[in-house]
Amino acid sequence: MPVQLLKIIKDQSEIPLPRHLQKEHLKHLQEGYDHTNKYIQGIVVLSYPLTKLGDGTDFFKIVLQDLDDLCSRISSINVLIHGKMAQDCAKVIRHGDTFIVAGFKVVESPTAREDGRHGCHLEVSEEAGSTIYYIDTKPRTTTASEATSIAVAPQYVYTPLNCLKDGTIVNLYGVVKFFKPPYVSKGTDYCSVVTLVDPSNVKLTCTLFNGNLDSLPKIYKIGDIVRFHRIKIRQYNGQMQGITGAGFASLTFDGTVGAPVVPRTSSRAYTFTDEEHKTIEELRVWAARNVSTSGPAVKLSSVQPMLFFDLTCQLVGKAKVDGSSFLLKVWDGTKCPYPSWKVPVEAKDLEGEKVLLRQLRHLSVDILVYDNHVQLATSLKIGSFLRIYSIHAKQASADNEAVSHIEFHLHGGTCYGRGIGILPENNLDVKELKAFLESVDLAGSQNMESMTSVELGGTSGDFTVLTDHQDLNNTELRTIMNSTAPQQYRIRAKLRTYKPQKLHQSVKLHCSKCNSLQEVPDGDDFDFILQDSAITAPNPELQNASWYDSVMWTAQDQKQRKIAIHFVRNDELLQQPEHTLLMIEGGTLKEFWKLTKRFKCVIPVKSTEDDLELLDLSAPFLLQGNVKYYGCKQCSAPRPIKNLRFIAAEEHPSWEPTEIAQVLGIELLQYVFIMKFTLVDGTGAINAYLFDYEKFFQIPASEILTNSFLQEKMQMTMNTLCPPGRKLGDLPWLECFIKSYNVRDATKHQVYYQIFDTTVAEDV
DNA sequence: TTAGGTTTAG
Numbered sequence: 001m002p003v004q005l006l007k008i009i010k011d012q013s014e015i016p017l018p019r020h021l022q023k024e025h026l027k028h029l030q031e032g033y034d035h036t037n038k039y040i041q042g043i044v045v046l047s048y049p050l051t052k053l054g055d056g057t058d059f060f061k062i063v064l065q066d067l068d069d070l071c072s073r074i075s076s077i078n079v080l081i082h083g084k085m086a087q088d089c090a091k092v093i094r095h096g097d098t099f100i101v102a103g104f105k106v107v108e109s110p111t112a113r114e115d116g117r118h119g120c121h122l123e124v125s126e127e128a129g130s131t132i133y134y135i136d137t138k139p140r141t142t143t144a145s146e147a148t149s150i151a152v153a154p155q156y157v158y159t160p161l162n163c164l165k166d167g168t169i170v171n172l173y174g175v176v177k178f179f180k181p182p183y184v185s186k187g188t189d190y191c192s193v194v195t196l197v198d199p200s201n202v203k204l205t206c207t208l209f210n211g212n213l214d215s216l217p218k219i220y221k222i223g224d225i226v227r228f229h230r231i232k233i234r235q236y237n238g239q240m241q242g243i244t245g246a247g248f249a250s251l252t253f254d255g256t257v258g259a260p261v262v263p264r265t266s267s268r269a270y271t272f273t274d275e276e277h278k279t280i281e282e283l284r285v286w287a288a289r290n291v292s293t294s295g296p297a298v299k300l301s302s303v304q305p306m307l308f309f310d311l312t313c314q315l316v317g318k319a320k321v322d323g324s325s326f327l328l329k330v331w332d333g334t335k336c337p338y339p340s341w342k343v344p345v346e347a348k349d350l351e352g353e354k355v356l357l358r359q360l361r362h363l364s365v366d367i368l369v370y371d372n373h374v375q376l377a378t379s380l381k382i383g384s385f386l387r388i389y390s391i392h393a394k395q396a397s398a399d400n401e402a403v404s405h406i407e408f409h410l411h412g413g414t415c416y417g418r419g420i421g422i423l424p425e426n427n428l429d430v431k432e433l434k435a436f437l438e439s440v441d442l443a444g445s446q447n448m449e450s451m452t453s454v455e456l457g458g459t460s461g462d463f464t465v466l467t468d469h470q471d472l473n474n475t476e477l478r479t480i481m482n483s484t485a486p487q488q489y490r491i492r493a494k495l496r497t498y499k500p501q502k503l504h505q506s507v508k509l510h511c512s513k514c515n516s517l518q519e520v521p522d523g524d525d526f527d528f529i530l531q532d533s534a535i536t537a538p539n540p541e542l543q544n545a546s547w548y549d550s551v552m553w554t555a556q557d558q559k560q561r562k563i564a565i566h567f568v569r570n571d572e573l574l575q576q577p578e579h580t581l582l583m584i585e586g587g588t589l590k591e592f593w594k595l596t597k598r599f600k601c602v603i604p605v606k607s608t609e610d611d612l613e614l615l616d617l618s619a620p621f622l623l624q625g626n627v628k629y630y631g632c633k634q635c636s637a638p639r640p641i642k643n644l645r646f647i648a649a650e651e652h653p654s655w656e657p658t659e660i661a662q663v664l665g666i667e668l669l670q671y672v673f674i675m676k677f678t679l680v681d682g683t684g685a686i687n688a689y690l691f692d693y694e695k696f697f698q699i700p701a702s703e704i705l706t707n708s709f710l711q712e713k714m715q716m717t718m719n720t721l722c723p724p725g726r727k728l729g730d731l732p733w734l735e736c737f738i739k740s741y742n743v744r745d746a747t748k749h750q751v752y753y754q755i756f757d758t759t760v761a762e763d764v
Numbered sequence: 765t766t767a768g769g770t771t772t773a774g
Contacts, residue, residue: 178769187766195769207767236768243768308771325774370774390771411772418771576770 017133021102026066026077031106031120039102040122042066044134045076045157050090053082060086063117064099065157076157077118078109081132082125089132098135103128116168116233156229156271158279162200166235169245173279174198175255175287176224178205180414181389181421182216184375185209192216193414196226196242199286206231206242216250218264220387220421220429223255223293225283227263227276254428255293257284297429300365301334305395305406305709308416312387312429314437315380316364317352319345324370324412326377329357330386331364332433333440337713338406340365341396352382359442367391369420371412376420385430390418395709404709474735477684485740485751493679494731495722500675503714507701509669511632517674520705521618521630527589529619530604538564538585539607547645548583555586562586565595566605566612568648581644581655583612596623601655605641612641614664621666622657626706629657631666639665671701677755680728688738688753695759717760 017039024038042064053059060081079101081089093099105123112119124130159170174196185191189209194217196204206228210216217226232245251263251270261280263272298309317329327343329352343366350357357364367388369377380386392409410418423430472490480489500506508517543550548566555561566583569575581601584592596602602623605612614621617636620628631638643663647653661668675690694700697717699710721734736758743750 180767180769185766189766191766193767193769205769209766239768241768368774370772392772394772409772409774411774413771414767415769415771417769578770 017100017102025068026075026118029077029106029118029120031108033106035104035106037102039100039133040064040077040104041098041100042077044093044095044097044099047090047093047095050086057083058086058090060090062089062093062099075118078111078115078121079104080121080123082123083127085124085126085130085132093134100133100135101130102133103130113167114169116165116170158227160200161196161198161202161204161240164202164204164233164240166233166240168233169230170233171227171229172196172198172204172231172242173225173227173283174204175283175291176219176222176226177203177291178222178417179219179224180417181219181387181419182213183372183414183419190216192219194219194226194242197291198283199290201290204240204242206244208242208244208248210244210248212266214266218252218266218424220423220427221255221293223287223291225253225255225280225287227251227253253280255284255287255291257281257288259284259428299334300332300336300363303336303338303393303406305338305393305707307393308390309393310387310389311391312385312423312433314433315382315384315386316360317350317357318377318380318382319343319350320378321345321368324374326369326374328367328369328377328380328386328388329360329364330367330388331360331437333363333436335363336365336406338709341405341407342366343368363440363442365408367408367410369410372414373410373412373418373420380420380422385423385425385427385433387421387423387429388419389421390416472737477679477681477686479683480738480740480753481684481686483740485742488737488739490735490737491679491681492733492735493681494728495734496678496680496685496728496731498675498677498718498722503718504705504711506673506675507704508672508674509630510672511635511667511669513635513667514632516632516634517672518669520671521620523589526619526628529615530587530589530592533604533606533615534559534561534586534588536606537562539609542607542612545642547642547648563591564607568644570648570653571651579653579655581648581653581660583641585612592623596625600624601660603641603644603660614638614641614666617666621664622660624655624657627657627671627702629661630669631661632669635667637665639663671704673697673701673704679734686738686753688736688755690755692755695757696755697760721760 020037021039022037024035024040026040029035029040044062045065046063048061050058050060062079062081064077064079066075101122101124105128106120107123109117109119109121124132156171159172161172161174164170175198176194177197178195180193182190182192189211190213192208194206194208196206208216219226227250228242229249230245230247231242234241234243249265249267249270251265251272253261253263261277263270297312298307300311303309311330311332313330313332315328315330319327321327321343327345388410390410392411394407394409395404396407410420474492475489477491477493480491507520509520510517538552543552543564548568550564550566552562552564555563564585568581568583570579577599580599581603582595582599583603583605584595585605585607587595587604592602592604603621604615604619606615617631617633621631622629641664644660646663647655647659658668670693673690673692673696677688677690679686679688690696692701697714699714704710704714720732722731736755738753738755740751740753743752
């Protein structure tokens, strides 16, 4: 009997094969060699229906996977079985069975280039003297016809991303780390670029083309999970690249742990087994720990100038502006906190429901899309739900405007995934957005808008400040003044006055260790320290250490100032500027500003005889973006600067100021708002201090000094809480949360009040 | 064919 069923055995080393047979590894298999006493063993991973060849002989093809060598391109091989043996095999052989064949013929595989399997295939038949052994892995209840039907649904093998080889066609799973939503390419197709990662921690960027938008993967978010079938792998610029080829198909899944596992696809038929369901769940768990997603979605109410953001919104109007730009009017139910621009278009050119456009005129925003995005934008349907990726919120001011406004651009090109994605109605984010849009009171928001911010919450009604303790009842100020401290209260009061009136003076630096407060040094202090430190030239012996690369040059000024920049390497390599930490010696204030715009972090240093060290702590020890970070002179105990290596050795150092401060022995000073509010409620008056890093104004204290927009926003908030020029009776009511506390010294005892757990809300 | 991630400069 040429096809034998071996008994089911757990330990495969015990397979009772004839003694003369020796196992041959696929990698040693070559055409023209003697394989007489050899056998090939593998798992059946794919089988095709039994067919008849042109001459009437039966033909059965299976694919064997060598489990000992999963990563090799030649780890799977086609086995072509002819004649009676084909019939016998088709009856009994199933996926997952262990298949052993001896007495085979090795022939060059004509399909190896295409299917990525072994360069040879095995030809097996009774005539050739072949013997097949197999281990049945599952209890067998199927009949021959059922076995055939199983064979029609092939079982796929998925290649981990670290095992991809040039010139193969593979199936794979991946977590989306980056993507460009489909856009119109310069050729005939739509294009989408997708970068995947998987638990092998290898990245693969795939370039996908299709003339049909629907055939490209329906990726909506970083962190989505995809399954690609029949993707071509090629080498490009020294890296593996995926590209669409014949038969490419994809499934996309929400990457959220616990979300329903529902594939998004345009394929009419696809396989999806319990095993694959499990794979998705596992990848979700892995991704949750290992792939950074884009963070919480930005709503229009939280846009900031100079921000690139993704917006999930509904299209309410559109208009052609000129050949290279197109207007989209969208809303998300929230209100942009800044005056936003309106792109002038003729009413007749504006497509959309007139009544709704008018109702939404203060809630919708204009997004001008350019160049390659125009064609897709033109085709969008009014009312559809969109996710627009990498919108630029740009601060701008016109000559005739007192305050600057914010503009929304979707610039040309597709860098950073810039583009427009159309979300289906069944998308979870869309469902949530729809429910929210339906809850928006259009009449109410219209009325609100017709008032100025000063009128908001004026005599007609209460202006409310949100507290975290809505369950508490209000306490009269008189009662509070007559009570002992410490206690906590919710109060309803009016803000009679506040100090400082010049709001920028309210920002201080606070040391949480010694509890000291100090003024924020101004730029001149820093400049002076820099000039002073530039007198000492960089020490040439400290250039290029094991953990940083250095460049040094001489400025073309009278002092022949020497400048050195030390680029800290991460994991032995230099990173992109926006992830890189620099140390600079001899730089001017202006040079620092320029470098902070381009690099993640900048640390001013000076040379000593044997090491680099930080400057005097009157200077910032770290600059990041617009923010200068200072250390407490009293509490810091500077440690060697080479401690930065500990962070640099991390795989993806985030260069958090707190972490940098810690390794450098710096006690980080935090920016805080310190204000004194005089609150009255008709029964009494108290002075309550505001001590706030970010929560109260929803503005980080660290950014207020360098951002005029945030300063304006803060001024507007204070004008709302305490409108200038109003009589006491006309001031708005506020609700907030305060606590009383005792301050005692040798001579006196006083009770103080502090506002906390309170956030200003524009409207409630 | 197209694009091949790493923000426009309106």
